[in-house]
Amino acid sequence: MQLFENMGEYGYEQLVMCSDPASGLKAIIAIHDTTLGPACGGTRIWPYATEKEAIQDALRLGRAMTYKSATAGLSLGGGKGVIIADPNTQKTEALLRAYGRFVDTLGGRYLTTTDVGSTGRDLEFISQETEYVVGLPIPLGGSGDTSIMTGLGVYMGMKACARQTWGSDSLRGKRVAMQGFGKVAYHTAQHLLEEDAELFVTDVYDGALNKARDMGVEVVSTDDIYNIPCDIFSPCALGGVLNGDTIPRLSCQIVAGGANNQLLTDADGEDLHRRGILYAPDYLINAGGIINVSAEVGMAYSPDVAREKTERIYEIMEQVIHTSRREEIPTFMAADRLAEDRLASVRGVRHMRRAR
Structure with a gap:
């Protein structure tokens, strides 16, 4: 694997390899871009099959965080941490604290x-070794569970798409097929049910499906979810689910969900555009989490500030749709352009300051 070639391809500033044999820590911290502020992004703990797979995931996810913060209007850059470990069996206090020491460097x-x-709870261990942690539980002065605001942002993105598709942002009676029913999907579903939307849900975990049933939501198999006749298809699990195999099976007018990196390739975003399916770029509408933690950077956390900024996703989504229609380009390209224009503008200001 050509590391510098891969970093250059994605525009990365820094890639940090972290090893602590005593705790078993093997981790990567990828800093994509700090033009707008310090790189901010979650730490993913996953039993990657190979080190190459872990590095590629960090590079892919960190860049998305830059674009997520840029489109949301935040003063944060993008980065990502990944720890190669099974979160159910290999996650220990020693490992997490060792990781925290690397973050601190x-x-x-x-x-x-x-x-x-x-x-x-993991963040609590990490914070024993570094102050550069956001999203700690509220009793410890943090902003708490990011999935609450993420779910709100996905919901606001859906409503903006609905207004542009059907002339009204009401989701009453709309059929929504949710692929994955983790915390973000759960909070999104609460908003949808309050509007009397009709939900169809799938997940690989029985616990998630039982939670859906308790809410009165219809459960379907993981394969059938693509075939459900619906108004909105909502990917809320892992990435790459919008691809050449699944897109032809969709029967919807809108795709809007909380998962990261939903498009397997850019060509799949172009395919959705050709088919007349309105795609809500994932990093735009699932930005509620990063917006939530941004409300504690340099200030005391305010849930009202976080909510107000998250609700702006509605307006940003509409702006992206208008650009897409005016310039006849897919929405993912319009969102990328919004992020890149902001980054270029701030870089220009910095260059002017240095020239003085």
């Missing part, structure tokens, strides 16, 4: 929070 260039496989 970066001197605030990278702020970490939760991601797949990590919890608020």
Whole structure:
């Protein structure tokens, strides 16, 4: 694997390899871009099959965090941490504290929070070794569970898409097929049910399905979810689910969900556009989590500030749709352009300051 070639391809500033044999820690911290502020992104704990797979995941996810913060108007850059471990059997206090020491060596260039496989309790251990942690439980002065605001943001993105598709942002009676029913999907579903939307849910875990049944939601198999006639298809599990095999099976007018990196390739985003399916770029509408933790950076956390900023996702989604239609480009390209224009603008201001 050509590391510098891969970093250059994605525009990365820094890639840190972390090893602590005593605790068994093997981790990667990827800092993509700090133009707008310190890189911020969760730490994913996952039993990657190979080190190459872990590095590629960190590079892929960190870049998305830059674009997520940029489109949301935050003063944060993008980064990601990954720990190669099974979160159910290999996660220990020693391992997490060792990771925290590596985060601390970066001197605030990278702020970490939760991601797949990590919890608020894990952040408590990490914070024993570094102050560069956001999203700690509220009793410890943090902003708490990021999935609450993430779910709200996905819901706001859906409503913006609905308004542009059907002339009204009401989701009453709309059929929504949710692939995955973790914490983000659960909070999104609460908003949808309050509007009397009709939900169809799948997940690989029985606990998640039981929670859906308790809410009165219809459960379907993991394969059938793509074939459900619906108004909105909502990917809320892992990435790459929108691809050449699944897109032809969709029967919907909108795709909007909380999962990261839903498009397997850019060509799949172009395919959705050709088919007339309105795609809500994932990093735009699932930005509620990063917005939530941003409300504690440099200030006391305010849930009202976090909610107000998260609700702006509605307006940003509409802006992206208008650009997409005006320039006849897919929505993922319009969102990328919004992020890249902001980054270029701030870089320009910095260059002007240095020239003085």
